[in-house]
């Protein structure tokens with residue numbers, strides 16, 4: 001059986017080979033139990049969140065490059081633990097030394113021991129030297145830092161820092177099944193610390209597996225960030241309306257739409273496996289599945305699946321870099337390349353152009369991304385408006401607590417009262 005540090009290091013390495021962290025963690029899982037799995041996940045998430053700094057510290061500590069990628073990553077995991085966890089430093093060093101001896105080679109022991117102990121002795125000086133570089137200081141690739149700096153000249157550092165915070169576990173209450181007050185009481189009775197936010201959300205004091213929470217199996221709530229909870233109310237779909245959810249999976253917003261009104265939804269997604277999760281969620285939340293058509297298809301090619309009847313509402317929750325949700329998915333910072341932003345932007349415009357003709361006159365289309373990059377948000381929307389005389393951008397009010405500028409919501413710093421991810425919304429009405 002491999003040590004947790006080794007499994008975390010292997011998961012991190014898989015991310016740099018292009019895997020999503022969730023999949024990488026499943027691949028390194030050895031079924032040794034929940035505690036070990038939780039620790040491996042915490043180490044891998046934390047190491048990736050702070051990769052820019054720990055990687056730079058490894059380079060600074062090593063007098064010659066460490067050729068073995070596993071050895072290098074094991075040292076980075078230990079540095080993450082030393083700088084960002086409360087585990088006793090000498091226990092961290094001992095475990096890293098043992099992990100390197102077992103997983104790399106016995107002779108690696110002395111190198112790991114020497115580097116980590118030197119770090120403990122000279123931490124301040126080493127950090128002062130290393131943190132002069134942007135990548136180490138902010139823990140993002142340089143292209144990402146440059147983009148945020150140019151999109152947010154006034155507050156780029158706080159946008160970057162907020163993306164490195166830990167996100168809370170936020171729940172959306174299914175008002176067809178439960179009330180906020182009743183669910184709070186159930187949580188309290190079970191000794192679970194939760195706080196009511198607005199009228200339909202709860203934020204948990206300590207994240208925990210959702211399946212263990214009272215009410216989950218009864219469909220009383222969904223896991224959904226506050227920013228994502230803005231979408232369905234903004235779209236303002238009433239009973240009997242025909243709604244296209246063009247990029248529906250896993251169904252967080254489809255189910256919210258169905259909770260709020262008796263709408264007829266076409267839930268479309270290009271990925272059949274992910275689409276199956278929409279159906280599962282509709283079922284778990286006890287929503288009426290006769291109101292939903294689940295269709296596998298390309299939103300950019302309606303000829304494949306559209307019956308020519310216009311929609312009253314369209315939600316286009318487009319695929320994006322997910323740069324607004326890096327606090328939940330820190331692997332995204334390192335998996336994406338600079339060129340991905342333009343690739344996503346082209347795809348977003350393709351989907352927007354293809355969905356617009358499907359909207360009835362007077363109807364509304366909500367364009368959404370979980371990105372903070374203007375190239376995926378304001379830029380394609382302004383370009384679209386420039387080319388479509390029949391499109392009008394609504395400046396309808398967002399929920400008062402949802403801090404945003406022109407539809408751009410930014411990630412909140414850790415512990416904020418209204419704690420949200422970065423998201424973008426543009427509501428377009430057809431004249």
Ligand SMILES: C[S@@+](CC[C@H](N)C(=O)[O-])C[C@H]1O[C@@H](n2cnc3c(N)ncnc32)[C@H](O)[C@@H]1O
Pocket residue numbers: 246247248249250251252253254268269270271274297298299300317318319320351
């Ligand atoms: C941001 S996620 C949607 C999240 C979802 N709206 C929710 O709230 O749970 C984007 C989804 O778009 C899907 N997708 C990507 N390209 C697509 C396309 N061309 N047509 C339809 N769906 C697409 C992906 O499979 C993914 O499930």
